[in-house]
Amino acid sequence: MHIVYASDGKAGHRSQAVGLFKAMQRQYTDEVTFEEVNIQDLPIFSLLMGMLIKSFRGFSKQPDYIFGVGSHTQLRVVLLGKIYRQAKTVILMKPNYPFTWFDHVIIPEHDGIAENGNVILTQGALNPIINEQRHVPNRILIALGGSSKRHQWNEEKVLHSLKNIVDNNLQAEFILTTSRRTPSEFLTHLKLESFAENLNIFPVEETPQGWIFEEMQKAEAVWVTEDSVSMIFEALTAGCRVGVIEIDRLKQDRITKSIDQMIEKKVISKTESNADLPQAQTFKEAERVATYLLAK
Template identity: 30%
Template structure:
């Protein structure tokens, strides 16, 4: 039985990555071969005496035994993971480039665009880990447009996006357009075209995006939204990029998306929305690849 302690910092994006890795281990080993608990480290003051033990007790960590893996993402998870490993053993797996030295962790899962150091404990990914989508029948004549917003890497060019989205709308695809927390006010109403289904992020229930991605034939994402690009790559849909102007020359997010273009995983050509049916594309499944690599490096048998 593999025992996993998962450290949560309250950041939904971080927690989705650690959940994806946990799911990968479960799929490889079988549901009955993995036990796990979630440890909330986002609000506790771990410098106080006994704080770690109180958090572990609240999570029921001691009820399932000492960990084989301690998994976490985000700065607030780093010290609690290391403190728990020192006391109870196991291997620390940090997701994303940590704020502490990589050498402190047993394994670090770091995207290429963060320029991971060439160390033996580093596992490199194309981008953020995302878990499997729900099972659904793909409707090839449907599409999803996902909008991000201004960021430190990209300026927001609403006029250019409006031009590109109008071109997408000229075809026969039935489109749904959705914004996000970062989208400027009124952006969604300006960019939605006649006949579009409009989905404000504040109106979408939990799991809405995953269900949409599982069923549409194509997904177009604004270039700033690298996390949504990788979520889209977990689908079977064709994935396209809506371009935005870069704020500076050395832009790691731009380079990461360009790497996906070079690998043929995404397209930047709007013409592909009319000529390509890629509904049979295989999901990227990085979560399984990293889970498999961890088990191999630890000499654990993952045959079911």
């Protein structure tokens, strides 16, 4: 089986495609190969010409599945599906085009779309993580985000939460990392706080690719600022107990509502004590979607 991924180069989008590919690879009895092709190498004109001759020279072999994530991949996935009629087209997002233009549409349930026809709803975006059962008791990972279209970074609130997390988990080993959205001056201010001596700090600029996924495998618990929704689901998939650090909300929407619902259902918590966090969940969304696709 050969999977072609039309890539826009964004790491978060690639993570979803790779997560589904790896889940299919684990379940399929024969070899499953993955070919990532940047959309710059998939010009629309060439794809239109390819529709006429029923061929496209850009791939190592004919695809069985064509994946796309991101608005700029959608039309390319549609056109590739017209060239390779035997291939199943899979778009991992709410598309701008009619859903029926794709064989499968995979959408996080917080987007508010009904699951019917060719639509598959998931709890959060897919990711390549599995629970490797390597969690170390009292090892805590703290992952900080920043401002977004629905959140505003609040340094005072974050510092207060970090102090409480440290004070309420005195026996723990703490690993803290930032994201590219974390204000550049924050770590300077954090290091002035007395509790910071308890933190092992790894700025995002100094962490290699895959570092945070490895840390999730080792952490018993993960605290994430609530703006980092994808990281919340990654930590849940890794089998961690998950806490959220509140920052200011600029607006209420389906995303913030989904966070509140998970708190209400005790999937995640706003508590600052590891002992009071909900027990680790069993999140295997990529596995579930792969099972469905392969059964089809």
